[in-house]
Amino acid sequence: MATGFQSSSLASNTATSTLAATTGGSIGEINKYDFRTDSPAVFKARRGLDATIVEQISEMKQEPAWMRDFRLKSLEIFNSKPMPHWGGDIAIDFQDIFYYLKPTEQQGKTWEEVPDAIKKTFDRLGIPEAERKFLSGVKAQFESEVVYGSLAEDLAKQGVIFTDTDTAVREHPDLLREYFGRIISPTDNKFAALNSAVWSGGSFIYVPKGVKIEFPLQAYFRINAESMGQFERTLIIVDEGAQVHYVEGCTAPMYSTESLHSAVVEIVVKKHGRCRYTTIQNWANNIYNLVTKRAMAYEGATMEWIDGNLGSRLTMKYPAVYMMEPGARGEILSIAFASAGQHQDAGAKLVHAAPNTSGRIVSKSISKNGGRASYRGLVRVEPGAKKSRSSVVCDALILDDRSRSDTYPYIEIEEQDVSIGHEASVSKIGEEQLFYLTSRGLSEAEASTMIVSGFIEPLVKELPMEYAVEMNRLIELQMEGSVG
Amino acid sequence: MTAQSQEKLVVTGLRAAVDGQEILKGVNLEIGRGEIHALMGPNGSGKSTLGYCIMGHPSYEVTAGSIELVAADGTRHDLLAMEPDQRARAGIFLAFQRPMSIPGVRLADFLRHAVTNVRNPDRKEGQELMPMRDFRSELKAKMADLSIDTEFARRYVNDGFSGGEMKRAEILQLAMLRPKFAILDETDSGLDADAVRLASQSIAQIGGAEMGILIITHHEQLLEHNIPLRTHVMLGGRIVESGGPELAAELHKKGYERIRAAYPDAAAAEESMQESNDNKVPLKTQAVLA
Numbered sequence: 167m168a169t170g171f172q173s174s175s176l177a178s179n180t181a182t183s184t185l186a187a188t189t190g191g192s193i194g195e196i197n198k199y200d201f202r203t204d205s206p207a208v209f210k211a212r213r214g215l216d217a218t219i220v221e222q223i224s225e226m227k228q229e230p231a232w233m234r235d236f237r238l239k240s241l242e243i244f245n246s247k248p249m250p251h252w253g254g255d256i257a258i259d260f261q262d263i264f265y266y267l268k269p270t271e272q273q274g275k276t277w278e279e280v281p282d283a284i285k286k287t288f289d290r291l292g293i294p295e296a297e298r299k300f301l302s303g304v305k306a307q308f309e310s311e312v313v314y315g316s317l318a319e320d321l322a323k324q325g326v327i328f329t330d331t332d333t334a335v336r337e338h339p340d341l342l343r344e345y346f347g348r349i350i351s352p353t354d355n356k357f358a359a360l361n362s363a364v365w366s367g368g369s370f371i372y373v374p375k376g377v378k379i380e381f382p383l384q385a386y387f388r389i390n391a392e393s394m395g396q397f398e399r400t401l402i403i404v405d406e407g408a409q410v411h412y413v414e415g416c417t418a419p420m421y422s423t424e425s426l427h428s429a430v431v432e433i434v435v436k437k438h439g440r441c442r443y444t445t446i447q448n449w450a451n452n453i454y455n456l457v458t459k460r461a462m463a464y465e466g467a468t469m470e471w472i473d474g475n476l477g478s479r480l481t482m483k484y485p486a487v488y489m490m491e492p493g494a495r496g497e498i499l500s501i502a503f504a505s506a507g508q509h510q511d512a513g514a515k516l517v518h519a520a521p522n523t524s525g526r527i528v529s530k531s532i533s534k535n536g537g538r539a540s541y542r543g544l545v546r547v548e549p550g551a552k553k554s555r556s557s558v559v560c561d562a563l564i565l566d567d568r569s570r571s572d573t574y575p576y577i578e579i580e581e582q583d584v585s586i587g588h589e590a591s592v593s594k595i596g597e598e599q600l601f602y603l604t605s606r607g608l609s610e611a612e613a614s615t616m617i618v619s620g621f622i623e624p625l626v627k628e629l630p631m632e633y634a635v636e637m638n639r640l641i642e643l644q645m646e647g648s649v650g
Numbered sequence: 651m652t653a654q655s656q657e658k659l660v661v662t663g664l665r666a667a668v669d670g671q672e673i674l675k676g677v678n679l680e681i682g683r684g685e686i687h688a689l690m691g692p693n694g695s696g697k698s699t700l701g702y703c704i705m706g707h708p709s710y711e712v713t714a715g716s717i718e719l720v721a722a723d724g725t726r727h728d729l730l731a732m733e734p735d736q737r738a739r740a741g742i743f744l745a746f747q748r749p750m751s752i753p754g755v756r757l758a759d760f761l762r763h764a765v766t767n768v769r770n771p772d773r774k775e776g777q778e779l780m781p782m783r784d785f786r787s788e789l790k791a792k793m794a795d796l797s798i799d800t801e802f803a804r805r806y807v808n809d810g811f812s813g814g815e816m817k818r819a820e821i822l823q824l825a826m827l828r829p830k831f832a833i834l835d836e837t838d839s840g841l842d843a844d845a846v847r848l849a850s851q852s853i854a855q856i857g858g859a860e861m862g863i864l865i866i867t868h869h870e871q872l873l874e875h876n877i878p879l880r881t882h883v884m885l886g887g888r889i890v891e892s893g894g895p896e897l898a899a900e901l902h903k904k905g906y907e908r909i910r911a912a913y914p915d916a917a918a919a920e921e922s923m924q925e926s927n928d929n930k931v932p933l934k935t936q937a938v939l940a
Contacts (some may be wrong), residue, residue: 495912602750607738607767620754
């Protein structure tokens with residue numbers, strides 16, 4: 167039996183990333199994400215997970231009863247579900263994690279209002295600078311809460327909502343309840359249930375009919391404390407004919423114990439709307455990154471996931487697009503880089519639930535120094551989804567003999583009149599390519615990095631320039647010390 | 651040694667093997683900066699192998715002899731002790747007969763790295779590249795000189811290039827890197843007559859008093875604008891005869907029969923090398939082609 171996508175509800179996604187639009191700074195500065203700041207929490211729940219902790223989180227947030235009940239029910243579902251028996255090895259002691267850590271009393275509307283120690287963190291990550299240069303809005307989450315939020319004034323005037331999800335529960339309850347937990351049910355998978363029980367922070371976005379947001383909205387997720395679990399919850403609603411590009415980045419310093427990042431991201435793209443969601447996760451290599459991401463695309467709507475996974479110990483993440491009405495389009499571009507001690511189990515899901523829908527998955531994975539990169543993907547065509555078209559291309563590059571790449575493509579087609587294509591390739595960096603580049607004066611390390619950068623170029627060029635620059639920097643960091 | 655005023659690339663008694671089979675059986679060659687030398691010989695005689703050995707291809711094992719750069723003051727630098735990138739930084743260049751494609755890497759980006767390293771041999775990884783503005787204007791000028799469309803620089807290195815485009819890309823790299831010594835390995839192969847003429851003119855334009863060039867070729871046309879000071883004939887892994895430009899003309903017209911007859915040992919070596927290499931064109935066919 168295949169492990170993996172056999173159930174109709176699997177899904178997990180990761181959402182870690184680094185985003186950072188950083189500028190300046192040379193590659194020489196070794197992992198600039200691996201630093202800790204001393205920022206005392208204003209509240210920290212005790213270690214472990216039970217109904218009391220869940221109630222405490224809900225109480226701290228002064229939530230309505232429906233949300234508290236949703237959390238408690240989700241906890242039961244979490245406890246009743248077995249661990250996934252496929253994907254990677256998950257060695258997490260759920261009682262050893264801190265599930266809620268409130269870093270500050272209130273969210274800043276300007277960076278000056280953010281406590282110094284926290285602000286310093288985001289300064290180092292280049293977020294305020296990026297915001298000034300090319301973003302329409304920013305959310306910065308530190309541990310469990312969003313500590314800073316901004317949105318361009320003209321967008322607010324047009325009715326765009328960009329807030330943290332906790333605030334949305336209070337201020338936009340009707341809009342939120344229409345979709346919250348409806349795209350990804352707590353019963354979907356164990357980690358979706360966990361997130362539903364203890365979620366905190368994340369982004370809530372509403373883009374009204376016909377509003378096209380030109381510059382990206384960005385969220386940055388930072389775990390700073392040890393043994394901290396981060397469980398943000400994001401909901402994006404793109405109304406008819408509207409357009410948004412949302413970018414998330416995630417980093418954490420390296421600790422000796424494992425941490426857990428388990429997000430849920432739900433997206434609705436209505437008729438002729440367009441949403442692009444870009445993730446560049448660069449978690450520390452001791453973080454389990456187990457994330458569920460799913461979008462529903464309606465008539466003529468387009469949903470694009472661009473998913474870059476560089477960090478984490480184990481990532482299990484398969485962004486999904488359900489094409490619900492005719493003409494919907496789903497596109498998933500995935501990059502995974504697995505180095506020593508890392509397993510990237512990443513991929514994508516496309517579900518054609520209506521006629522004339524089209525999808526594309528492009529996956530590029532790189533493994534080196536004993537890392538393991540797996541592509542796991544599902545293309546499903548429901549009965550009646552005539553004239554649906556999907557193509558899947560996955561390419562793997564293996565940098566040495568100790569590293570591993572696997573492909574797990576699942577295809578379920580219940581309709582005759584469709585066109586589905588799948589191509590896969592595995593390659594190694596060739597001695598001849600290296601010789602050619604080194605004969606022109608490039609060191610072997612530079613040559614390898616260049617070959618790897620070229621390998622992912624088709625995906626990187628889809629990123630806005632600032633992120634493309636960041637992605638290339640991250641690849642260079644990953645490649646350091648990989649030769650010799 | 652007598653006092654030297656000219657920098658030289660000196661190959662002495664070079665023996666080299668690939669996969670345990672000896673290809674070079676004692677090659678001697680000396681090229682001064684500013685000189686053009688032609689290297690001719692039948693397929694499989696070891697011409698490309700010599701180029702690879704000078705550049706440091708990891709598949710070729712040098713078993714005896716030396717390859718040295720001799721400075722104007724007589725100081726000798728052992729190329730065999732250097733990695734390929736160090737050799738490039740020391741001023742050696744090999745134009746590949748079949749250049750590798752590097753998908754996703756733009757020719758301009760690759761060249762900017764290469765030029766930066768070659769011009770600052772002590773550059774450490776991660777240090778600044780040559781300023782983009784300077785690089786671009788220089789590249790643009792060189793491309794104009796060589797009648798290459800600027801769009802070319804944005805393409806991925808040799809990816810989907812025609813044979814002619816690959817050779818032009820090699821010549822462009824030669825022009826940008828301005829090595830002290832360049833080995834051009836059949837830069838004319840796979841090109842039509844017009845393209846060979848253009849390549850020949852381009853090389854003449856790039857070379858000059860600052861560059862020593864070893865032109866490996868089967869044909870005469872590439873030498874039209876690059877009259878060799880010396881022509882060397884390789885057979886069975888050795889340079890068996892050297893002469894002036896008239897030797898190239900003779901070989902082009904009459905083939906290698908006279909050479910084979912004059913050097914029976916080398917011819918025998920060639921035959922045995924051919925036998926153990928199925929991929930090469932059979933000897934008889936070669937003679938007809940020559």
